[in-house]
């Protein structure tokens with residue numbers, strides 16, 4: 001890794017110039033760190049390294065997650081490394097596609113990236129010493145699908161039609177694995193190809209790093225394998241999806257050799273708390289005791305609703321329960337029908353639940 005791998009051309013995420021210093025850390029590689037050391041002059045030793053996407057679709061959601069988890073940092077101008085002020089942690093800003101490699105090699109302890117990137121890194125056959133990163137948590141954002149796409153007005157209608165043709169993608173390992181299986185299925189030889197992977201691939205798979213959707217129009221590909229969320233990019237390029245290779249969302253991953261398991265657990269718990277808080281709201285209401293059972297069926301809570309008697313009136317109770325944010329409008333309609341009143345819904349700032 002050269003110096004430029006840990007430097008960037010823009011001001012940091014929060015635009016603040018840090019004063020922390022960094023000393024060499026042997027496991028980060030000898031070429032980049034003297035530069036960081038000169039610049040920052042302190043120590044990365046004894047810090048857990050946590051990789052987050054430096055740009056792209058996952059970047060802002062990750063920064064929000066770090067903020068919600070009270071992971072405080074200053075990102076020095078032009079540096080893709082930031083020391084965390086309130087925890088023995090350093091953030092390393094890397095392209096999402098590179099994060100599984102750094103975590104897999106044990107160079108970095110924790111990382112956030114897409115499941116698609118993890119699968120792309122992990123599906124190398126035979127497995128290497130750098131594969132085997134562990135998924136800790138599904139973060140439930142960055143949801144999309146890696147799909148096989150062909151020109152909407154062309155002759156191809158199913159993925160088998162692309163066997164022996166040119167397929168362009170940024171996910172060459174997953175695409176190779178997918179077409180290997182497809183070719184083996186066509187040859188009636190699924191088991192052999194899945195276990196040994198020795199059949200020679202007829203489909204020609206080519207790598208491009210971005211703007212994959214342009215490949216068919218430019219005559220470079222008969223089909224592509226690329227990410228689809230809303231489908232806007234695909235449709236704008238005159239393409240349609242004919243199959244899904246993997247469904248993906250952002251995940252927290254850790255190295256098999258993570259250096260501080262306690263700190264990994266603490267960060268995981270904090271991030272999980274933020275994700276849960278975003279997913280749920282707190283609903284409170286008053287209801288007459290005889291109607292309580294019916295109301296509790298509408299708002300069963302995560303574990304159980306909390307029920308308290310109303311002061312001075314034994315026939316009424318106050319209920320509070322966590323409700324999935326996406327279900328709250330319907331739950332309020334049903335509670336009203338069931339006789340609940342004074343229904344209030346509150347945002348949950350943070351949480352620790354099981």
Ligand SMILES: Nc1ncnc2c1ncn2[C@@H]1O[C@H](COP(=O)(O)OP(=O)(O)OP(=O)(O)O)[C@@H](O)[C@H]1O
Pocket residue numbers: 055056057058095096097113114115116117142143144210227228229230248249250
């Ligand atoms: N349209 C999308 N919707 C949701 N998640 C996406 C989308 N595109 C990509 N992702 C997720 O984000 C990850 C990074 O993709 P992205 O294209 O942002 O990466 P990048 O190449 O690092 O950034 P850039 O496109 O700015 O160069 C993908 O691996 C995937 O998990």
Ligand SMILES: O=P(O)(O)OC[C@H]1O[C@H](OP(=O)(O)OP(=O)(O)O)[C@H](O)[C@@H]1O
Pocket residue numbers: 056057210211212213226227228229230231232233234
């Ligand atoms: O289905 P959609 O909602 O249109 O999203 C899909 C697009 O999003 C991603 O690219 P991105 O826009 O991040 O840029 P990139 O092509 O440079 O990777 C992905 O590579 C697709 O091109």
